[in-house]
Amino acid sequence: MHANKRDAIEEKLKTVYDPEFPLVDIFTLGLIYDIDVHETEKACIVTMTFTTPACPMADMIMEMVKNAVLEVVPEREVEIVISFEPMRTPKMIKDEDLQRMFE
Numbered sequence: 001m002h003a004n005k006r007d008a009i010e011e012k013l014k015t016v017y018d019p020e021f022p023l024v025d026i027f028t029l030g031l032i033y034d035i036d037v038h039e040t041e042k043a044c045i046v047t048m049t050f051t052t053p054a055c056p057m058a059d060m061i062m063e064m065v066k067n068a069v070l071e072v073v074p075e076r077e078v079e080i081v082i083s084f085e086p087m088r089t090p091k092m093i094k095d096e097d098l099q100r101m102f103e
Contacts, residue, residue, distance in 0.1 A: 005037045005073060009044070012068045018050075019057050026061065030092030033083060037073065044069055044076040049088045058082075 013027040013035075026032060026048070034047040046065055050058055062080045069078045093099045 006035050008072045009035050009037070009046075009069055012072050013046075013065065016061070016064045016068050018055075018061060020055075021051060024093075024095075024098060026065070028094045028098070030088055030094060032065075035069075037076070042076055043079060044073055045079045045081060047081045047083055049083055051088065053084055 010027060010032075013032055014025045016026050017024070018026055018029070018031070021029070029051070031050065032046065032048050034045075036045045036047075038044070046069060048062075048065065050061065055061070062082075065080055066078045069076070090099055
């Protein structure tokens with residue numbers, strides 16, 4: 001995987017917001033667990049979670065994530081994998097100030 005593509009995807013995902021929590025992007029919230037850009041398979045797999053397993057906006061968020069990734073790597077097939085392992089906690093927030101707000 002090329003680090004620059006992964007970094008570019010991370011930056012693009014920082015423009016995607018959960019419609020129910022529009023103050024912080026999904027990447028900073030810790031909802032993105034992994035980004036795997038496969039060079040040989042022409043695929044990009046994003047492993048992510050939601051703020052709650054019963055997220056009513058799940059389909060919309062997955063579509064926004066897919067569209068954001070395709071803006072960076074339009075030649076790839078994008079697969080979104082949803083995982084609740086580990087269950088998301090405020091410690092996964094990538095901003096220390098925000099972490100303190102949720103503790």
